[in-house]
Amino acid sequence: MTQDSIDLGPRRHPRRMSLTPMIDVVFLLLIFFMLSSRFGMDAVLPIAGGAEGAASEWQGAPRLVDITPDAVSLNGTQTDPAELVNALKALMPEDGGAVVLRAREDADLQRMVEIMDHLQAGGLSNLILIE
Template sequence: MQFAAAPHKRRKPSLTPMIDVVFLLLVFFMLASQFGLDQVIRLPLAGSSTAREYTGPPRLVTVTENGLSLNGVALELGALSTEIGVLTESPKDTIILRGQGAASTQNIIDVLAHLQAAGFETVVLVD
């Protein structure tokens, strides 16, 4: 006579090691990732010893939510450096940048970056 072996109860797998591994991966990727790149924006301080006296024709760039204007004349961003080049004698001449109305900070930063990429060194940001 043959007896059947007693049935074994199946053990449920432990989730603790898997949770530990997932947590370690999470910590690793949080420490190893770079969430954003910092960008430095150079703006001269009014009244500093490096500030230059304003000379020449007016160069007021106004940024609005719909676009920008140079001395009250609406322009596209691509034409801005050309039009300011006509009004300046050197890239160190002062350009005044003003945000108006509901202009976003990103719009102002884009115009500032465009001016600095075009070689203009002295951009003053005003209210």
């Protein structure tokens, strides 16, 4: 027998790969990202960050509010949160000014937002957050 006389049967075509598993994985990833995405903003806090590049001179007395988990102090003096707006308005210049807020120690974000809401309800809207 020679090499030419060996019969190997009909020629087989290579098997095509199935794309079904890859499509399944793509759909599972699509579902995962759709379910884990957030499609809106929860809340927006309007605050001045000081990064706008617009320089302005500080006017009036210092107005630094330190916020801790259980107390609020204005320029280093502990102040009742209910009296904070009145104490700040006494220090504000005629044309308005900024109030600097600084979270201290273990003050959480909720405490900071409560103080900010209280100040904005009292008419003080130019708030600057620092570390």
